[in-house]
Structure formats: structure tokens, C-alpha cells
Amino acid sequence: MLQAQASVPVQEAAEPTYSPIVDFWRRLRKNKLAMVSLVFLVTLSLVAIFAPLVAPYDPYFSDMPKALSSPSGEHLLGNDELGRDILSRIIYGARISLRVGLIAVGIALSVGMVVGSIAGYYGGRIDIIIMRFMDIMLAFPSILLAIALMAVLGRGVENAIIAIGIVSIPEFARIVRGSVLSVKENEYVQAARAIGNNDFQIIFKHILPNVMAPIIVRATLGISTAILETSALGFLGLGVAPPFAEWGTMLGSGRGYLFNAPHLVFFPGIAITLTVMAFNLLGDGLRDALDPRLRR
Amino acid sequence: MSTLVHISNLTKYFPVNKGMFSKEVSQVKAVDGLSFDIRQGETLGLVGESGCGKSTTGRLILRLLEPTAGKVEFAGKNVFEASASEMRALRKDMQIIFQDPYASLNPRMSVGDIIAEPIRLYKLAHGPEVQKKVEHLLSCVGLAAYHARRYPHEFSGGQRQRVGIARALALNPKLIICDEPVSALDVSIQSQVLNLLKDLQQEFGLTYLFIAHGLNAVKHVSNRIGVMYLGKMVELAGDEELYSNPLHPYSKALLSAVPIPDPRAKKERIILNGDVPSPVNPPQGCRFHTRCYCAQDICNHHEPIFKRIKPGHWVACHLVESEIE
Numbered sequence: 379m380l381q382a383q384a385s386v387p388v389q390e391a392a393e394p395t396y397s398p399i400v401d402f403w404r405r406l407r408k409n410k411l412a413m414v415s416l417v418f419l420v421t422l423s424l425v426a427i428f429a430p431l432v433a434p435y436d437p438y439f440s441d442m443p444k445a446l447s448s449p450s451g452e453h454l455l456g457n458d459e460l461g462r463d464i465l466s467r468i469i470y471g472a473r474i475s476l477r478v479g480l481i482a483v484g485i486a487l488s489v490g491m492v493v494g495s496i497a498g499y500y501g502g503r504i505d506i507i508i509m510r511f512m513d514i515m516l517a518f519p520s521i522l523l524a525i526a527l528m529a530v531l532g533r534g535v536e537n538a539i540i541a542i543g544i545v546s547i548p549e550f551a552r553i554v555r556g557s558v559l560s561v562k563e564n565e566y567v568q569a570a571r572a573i574g575n576n577d578f579q580i581i582f583k584h585i586l587p588n589v590m591a592p593i594i595v596r597a598t599l600g601i602s603t604a605i606l607e608t609s610a611l612g613f614l615g616l617g618v619a620p621p622f623a624e625w626g627t628m629l630g631s632g633r634g635y636l637f638n639a640p641h642l643v644f645f646p647g648i649a650i651t652l653t654v655m656a657f658n659l660l661g662d663g664l665r666d667a668l669d670p671r672l673r674r
Numbered sequence: 675m676s677t678l679v680h681i682s683n684l685t686k687y688f689p690v691n692k693g694m695f696s697k698e699v700s701q702v703k704a705v706d707g708l709s710f711d712i713r714q715g716e717t718l719g720l721v722g723e724s725g726c727g728k729s730t731t732g733r734l735i736l737r738l739l740e741p742t743a744g745k746v747e748f749a750g751k752n753v754f755e756a757s758a759s760e761m762r763a764l765r766k767d768m769q770i771i772f773q774d775p776y777a778s779l780n781p782r783m784s785v786g787d788i789i790a791e792p793i794r795l796y797k798l799a800h801g802p803e804v805q806k807k808v809e810h811l812l813s814c815v816g817l818a819a820y821h822a823r824r825y826p827h828e829f830s831g832g833q834r835q836r837v838g839i840a841r842a843l844a845l846n847p848k849l850i851i852c853d854e855p856v857s858a859l860d861v862s863i864q865s866q867v868l869n870l871l872k873d874l875q876q877e878f879g880l881t882y883l884f885i886a887h888g889l890n891a892v893k894h895v896s897n898r899i900g901v902m903y904l905g906k907m908v909e910l911a912g913d914e915e916l917y918s919n920p921l922h923p924y925s926k927a928l929l930s931a932v933p934i935p936d937p938r939a940k941k942e943r944i945i946l947n948g949d950v951p952s953p954v955n956p957p958q959g960c961r962f963h964t965r966c967y968c969a970q971d972i973c974n975h976h977e978p979i980f981k982r983i984k985p986g987h988w989v990a991c992h993l994v995e996s997e998i999e
Contacts, residue, residue, distance in 0.1 A: 564778075565772045565778035566777065566779055566781075568733070568772070569779075570780070570791075571738055572738060572770050573765070573791060573792035573795060573841065573844075574766065574792060574795045574796060574845075579795075587780075587782040588780070588781065588782055670784070670825040670827070671781055671825070671827045
């Protein structure tokens with residue numbers, strides 16, 4: 379009977395082989411929303427990189443007579459309270475906002491993942507020490523902690539990114555630890571030990587790939603939090619200083635003119651919303667495309 | 675037959691922690707002083723109710739758990755004293771097949787990668803050879819080469835269990851611990867997998883420790899059977915001997931629960947009352963006395979020793995001795 383099963387070459391030809399990357403790309407491409415988001419984010423990144431070529435005006439040139447003027451053919455998104463072209467400022471702002479979002483989340487994710495998986499996998503005393511430390515960090519309002527870190531690190535965009543990254547570590551650590559705890563009791567983890575994997579290989583090959591879904595979702599949401607926290611820091615006079623074009627700072631300085639010139643906050647707000655949404659949708663798409671259980 | 679694994683006084687207590695500072699309040703005595711041998715080339719069945727410590731025993735032998743006390747000697751080497759590198763070498767010789775084929779395969783890895791993993795870890799083959807070995811293993815367990823590209827969720831329970839068996843075989847082990855390998859499968863698939871295990875034993879000269887909670891599955895495959903109750907072994911005998919001449923009251927009760935496929939057959943069923951006592955606080959004396967239908971006064975106070983009644987037949991019961999003498 380066993381031989382019979384083995385000898386039937388069922389649909390061998392009908393199932394072409396794909397390398398995992400090709401397969402992943404094929405599946406991601408089927409997700410329309412994720413693809414639209416990807417195109418949007420790639421375009422945004424290109425615009426940010428080539429900002430001096432793309433932007434119609436100098437984002438720092440103050441054309442005072444045009445201050446607060448509404449969108450027109452000349453200035454597509456209007457001018458701000460100092461007469462600067464809003465479109466150009468949004469384009470330049472993308473440089474900082476994208477960088478802040480990606481790098482800060484990158485820092486938080488990599489540290490949080492290592493720390494959280496160690497705490498969850500080993501448990502016991504190591505777990506208690508690590509997680510109590512994370513709880514202490516969570517006990518402070520994150521912006522307060524970021525301000526304290528900025529006081530140590532000094533002012534500047536780079537330091538703001540680092541501060542926000544550090545402040546977001548505990549949330550990632552907690553999510554990773556919780557997911558690791560739920561996955562590590564699975565029999566395939568014991569099987570991995572029985573066939574000779576060491577702890578490091580078990581964590582990275584068998585546990586972390588199985589906890590990716592909540593982490594990817596949290597990371598894409600974290601990008602938006604990071605962008606907003608940078609602008610909060612900028613608003614408080616730390617991090618990105620006001621003359622610099624940054625979406626959050628633009629929101630902050632434009633909010634005084636909300637009633638007579640709403641386009642000052644409207645367009646940067648739209649930029650933040652669209653970017654955050656694109657990251658989230660792309661994150662959902664990545665999560666699904668990386669899950670072999672959802673193939674076909 | 676020579677002894678492959680020698681187990682003496684194997685004990686595992688799990689701590690029960692409570693409160694803010696995780697104070698140890700009590701212990702679950704999952705395995706309590708177990709001693710037996712597994713002989714080269716045999717299938718030793720291990721049966722007992724849920725929670726009697728049979729799976730824990732299997733995992734202790736592989737050192738997937740650290741013991742509280744006791745010794746496991748694999749081919750003369752104490753498993754619990756092995757260093758990390760010695761352990762790595764030992765793991766190659768002993769493998770495990772898990773109970774739940776839905777939980778024992780990593781859902782993110784293709785079947786080919788799952789089977790190739792131990793081969794790569796121990797560098798048993800390189801490059802295209804790995805692929806060849808995987809295909810050979812798949813054919814050994816009755817799957818086809820193209821199955822290697824699929825993921826576990828695309829298989830049925832029986833097929834997944836075959837993948838688990840192929841993974842265990844990949845390192846060419848001497849001993850395979852089968853931890854209730856068929857209890858999660860349909861009855862029709864159970865016999866297929868049992869026959870497969872039997873065939874593989876002949877082909878590769880394997881030794882099995884076959885853990886099961888009922889006697890039916892064990893009957894087909896085992897040479898000897900050990901009966902466990904609350905972390906202790908109560909009876910150990912050859913397959914035929916245990917079936918024809920069970921001595922411990924618990925073994926008798928277990929055997930009487932095996933259905934006979936003959937509606938006219940008269941048989942006396944021994945129904946045990948009550949539940950298995952908690953392993954946190956096992957009964958004094960003989961652990962079975964609370965449910966035993968022929969318990970005497972001595973059973974409440976003195977723990978019976980696990981002794982040889984006749985060649986190849988061990989029992990832990992006060993009453994058996996008197997019966998024989």
C-alpha cells in the first residue's frame with residue numbers, strides 16, 4: 379500500500395518550483411492594497427531622495443507677501459505663515475519623516491526582538507530582570523523619557539531618532555516575549571532541540587519566524603508613532619527645530635491658523651496619514667505573503 | 675539481547691510555584707524512581723493513564739527535560755552527565771516521534787527543509803546529496819519526492835506523522851522514542867502508521883520505546899510492555915506474558931478494558947472506582963491502594979518494591995508475592 383502511494387507521480391509537472399523569494403513576491407503582488415502602498419512608498423522615497431530636483435521652490439525661502447495664501451496654480455498647496463511653499467516643504471519633510479520612522483522602528487525592533495526573545499525563551503530570573511526594567515521604562519510617559527534622553531544625547535535629528543527608538547523598545551520587547559512564550563511550548567520546538575539545534579538556532583529558525591505576524595503589524599504602527607513623536611519633540615524645541623521642514627513641526631506651527639488658513643495643517647496632516655496608512659497596509663500584505671499557511 | 679538503555683531510579687519533580695516571588699509550594703511527582711532496561715532491537719511498550727508520567731519519561735531519556743534524580747545510560751554513557759558536545763553526539767543516536775503531528779512540525783518550513791534540517795545540522799551530506807537523502811527518506815515513509823516542496827498544513831494528520839517519522843530517521847538513530855505516535859490519528863490511519871513503524875524497525879534495526887495510553891496499540895508492536903501508574907512502574911513483562919498472565923491488579927483492570935471483537939465472548943470487566951490521585955500528593959504506601967479492588971492493610975502503609983517474580987516478569991505488589999509462594 380505504501381509503495382502504491384509512493385509510486386503515483388501526482389501532478390508533478392503541474393506544480394512548478396519557485397524559490398521562496400519569487401514565491402513571496404508572487405503572493406505579495408496579488409494583494410492590491412499592499413502593492414498600491416508599496417508604489418506610494420517607493421515614489422515617496424524617490425521624491426525625498428531627489429527633493430532638490432523635484433521641489434518647485436526653496437522650502438526655506440520666505441515670500442512674505444504671499445503668507446497664508448491659499449492653494450493656487452503657482453503654489454499648488456499654498457503658502458505657510460511665513461510665505462514658504464507648502465508643497466516644497468512637504469517634499470523636504472519626507473526626507474526627515476521617513477528616516478525617523480524607519481530608523482527609530484529599526485532600533486526599537488532589533489533591540490526589542492533580542493531582549494524580548496531572550497526573556498521569553500529562558501524565563502526565570504533573566505525574564506524577571508529584563509521585563510521589570512522594561513516596565514520601569516514604560517512607567518514614564520514616553521515623551522518625557524525621550525526628553526530626558528535628548529538632554530543626555532544633545533539636540534539634533536539623529537539624536538531624536540535614537541531617543542525615540544530607545545523609548546519604543548519596551549513595547550516591542552513585550553510583544554516579542556509574549557509571542558515567544560506562546561510558541562516555545564509547541565512540540566516542534568522540542569523537536570528542534572531533539573535534532574540538535576542550539577538555543578540560538580531554535581530562537582531564530584523555529585520561534586521568531588512563527589511570531590512574525592504581530593511583530594510586523596506592531597512595527598508598521600510603530601512607524602507612525604515614531605513620526606508623530608519626532609514632531610512632538612520638534613514642537614517642544616528638541617529634535618527637529620522649527621525652520622527645518624518636517625511634517626510634525628509644520629503641523630505644530632500651522633495649528634494657530636487653523637481657522638483662517640486650514641491648508642497649513644491640512645496638507646502635512648494628509649501626508650502623515652497617507653504615509654502611515656501605506657506602511658500599515660504594506661505591513662498587512664507582508665504578513666500574509668510571508669505566511670506559508672495562506673498559500674494559494 | 676544486549677541492553678541499549680539502562681534507566682535507574684529516574685525521578686522528575688516539577689515545582690509548583692505560587693505567589694509574587696514564585697515560592698515553591700509543592701512538587702508534582704511526575705516520575706518517581708523508575709528503573710528499567712531497553713534492550714537492543716526490541717520495542718518496549720509503556721502504557722498508563724494520562725498524567726502517569728510516561729511522556730515525561732520519554733523526554734527525560736532524551737534529556738529534553740532535566741531530571742531531579744536518577745541515571746539514564748545510553749550504550750554505557752550517562753546521558754545526564756554528558757557535556758554539550760557529547761550531548762550533540764548522543765542526540766544523533768536517539769530521536770523522538772511526537773504525539774500531535776499538527777504541533778510537531780514547524781509551519782513555516784517546507785517538508786523538505788524539516789527533514790533536511792538534522793542532516794544539515796550534523797553535516798551528514800552536502801549540496802545536492804541532501805536533496806537525495808530527503809527524497810530517500812520520504813520514500814521510506816511512503817511519501818513522494820514532490821511532497822518535499824509542500825508545507826505541513828497541506829498534509830493530512832497521517833501524512834504529517836510520516837513526515838515526523840522521516841525527520842526522526844534522518845540521523846539514522848539507534849533508539850526512537852514514539853510518544854503516542856498514533857493516538858491523534860484516525861483508527862484507519864493508526865494501523866498504517868504502526869505497520870510503517872514495524873517495517874522501518876526491521877529495515878533500520880531500530881529500538882523503540884513505544885508510549886501509549888491504551889494496551890491495544892501497544893499490543894501490535896511491542897516485545898515487552900511496562901505498565902505505569904502515578905510515576906511508578908507497576909509491572910513489566912513480555913508481551914505474551916502480560917496478556918496471558920497479568921499479575922498486578924492495575925494491569926488486570928487495564929487488560930479487562932481492552933474490547934474483544936466477539937459479541938458472544940463472556941468476560942469479566944474490572945471497573946476501577948475513582949480517579950487517579952493527584953501526583954502532587956500521591957497516596958502513602960502502595961500508590962494504587964486507593965483504587966485497588968483487593969487492597970489489604972499492608973498496602974496502606976508500605977510501598978511495595980518492584981521485584982522479579984519470574985524470569986522477565988517484574989511486579990510491584992504486596993499480594994503477588996504471597997500468590998506465588
